[in-house]
Amino acid sequence: MFEQLDLFSNLRGTISEPYTVSQLTGHIRRLIEGDPTLSDLWVEGEVSNFSRASSGHCYFTLKDTATQMSCVMWRSVVQTQTYLPARGDFVLAHGYVGVYEAGGRYQLYVDQLQPAGLGDLYVKFEQLKARLEAEGLFDPARKRPLPPFPRRIGVVTSPAAAALRDVLNVLSRRYPLAEVLLSPTSVQGDAAPPQIVAALEALNARPGEEAVDVIIVARGG
The missing domain is CATH 3.40.120 (Alpha-D-Glucose-1,6-Bisphosphate; Chain A, domain 3)
Known part of the structure; x- marks a missing residue:
């Protein structure tokens, strides 16, 4: 006769009081905001998904070949900027890292933005597009009609x-x-x-x- 063993019986009662999602996110926010390195820094990267909301705030992504991060530039900062980026611009962004608690994500709050040329990713994309276009791959005559059903x-x-x-x-x-x-x-x-x-x-x-x-x-x- 076999006895079914409960592998987790010894663990019951030893689990510490769990955090709520809000408590954990708030704790992470305090850790990030308490780091002096993250409160005043420059970040370089390539701009994508740049948009300006009706509120006047700007939202965009900074990325390199390995990763990306969300960025916010408030309207009060936007109004002082003589330069706003376009997709593919390589920029230097100054600001601080904070946590958007409602979305549970960290982002860079930008207070200065300056151009640093076109990003490598965008240049490579444009070069590839130009090569394919030169080969005639975008020629409308090459396109076949899609069957309706x-x-x-x-x-x-x-x-x-x-x-x-x-x-x-x-x-x-x-x-x-x-x-x-x-x-x-x-x-x-x-x-x-x-x-x-x-x-x-x-x-x-x-x-x-x-x-x-x-x-x-x-x-x-």
Whole structure:
């Protein structure tokens, strides 16, 4: 006869009083605001998602090749600025790091902003776009009309990607009549480009009645 053991019985009663989400966020805010390094610093990065709200406040993202952070510039600061950035600008931003408690995230509150040239990411993007345009890949004559009611839809993505779940979720709600074929591939890393090409070629090679009517190439992030 076996006895079912409760592996957690010895732990009961030893858990400390839990924090509420608000208490924990407030504690993190106090730690950040108490750090002198974070109260007066310059940050360099590339601007994306710049917007100016009807209130006059500006919101944008600073990023580099590895990560990104949210930034806020209040209207009173905006009114003193002679320069406001555009997407792809590389900037120097001065301010302090604080916590937006309602959203549970830290962000940079900017009080000075100055240009430092175009960001490397934006320059590379524009160079790639120019090269593809020179190859004629954006020529409207190359575009094929989308079928209004595709019977078979090919999807090129990773089987583990959140993008696949999103595609299937939308199709199940909006167009459940279509047959969906997954052509699996990696969607990141050095191996991704040739695998994506091979996945597309595999779908395009399907003959006659087995052909797909349209292909979705998807990834998240």
